[in-house]
Amino acid sequence: MPYKAIEQLCRRYGVRELALFGSALRNDFKPNSDVDLLVEFDPHARVSFITLMRMQRELSTMLHRQVDLVPKGGLKPRIRSAVLENAKVIYAP
Numbered sequence: 001m002p003y004k005a006i007e008q009l010c011r012r013y014g015v016r017e018l019a020l021f022g023s024a025l026r027n028d029f030k031p032n033s034d035v036d037l038l039v040e041f042d043p044h045a046r047v048s049f050i051t052l053m054r055m056q057r058e059l060s061t062m063l064h065r066q067v068d069l070v071p072k073g074g075l076k077p078r079i080r081s082a083v084l085e086n087a088k089v090i091y092a093p
Contacts, residue, residue: 001090005062010091013055014045017072019087034066035059038075038087047071 010018022036023029037059041047056069075083 002062006091009058014042015091016040016042017089018091019089021083021087025086025088034068035063036068038070038072040072
């Protein structure tokens with residue numbers, strides 16, 4: 001995992017916290033699996049749909065895998081507690 005590059009990207013986009021969740025943390029992670037990332041932005045960061053897509057594309061390039069970037073506030077209620085309980089923070093300044 002290119003932590004330094006991820007840190008630079010997170011600073012540029014105003015990320016408060018970035019965390020892995022899903023199959024990347026389990027035994028069922030396969031060579032063709034995507035990487036699920038949970039993102040929380042600083043309250044003053046200007047974030048749009050285009051910003052999210054751009055960040056997702058950059059992370060995919062960095063990780064050489066498809067990335068599913070999910071805003072923390074956008075988690076579905078039925079999976080929220082399980083995701084938050086098992087997520088592994090990879091960036092939090």
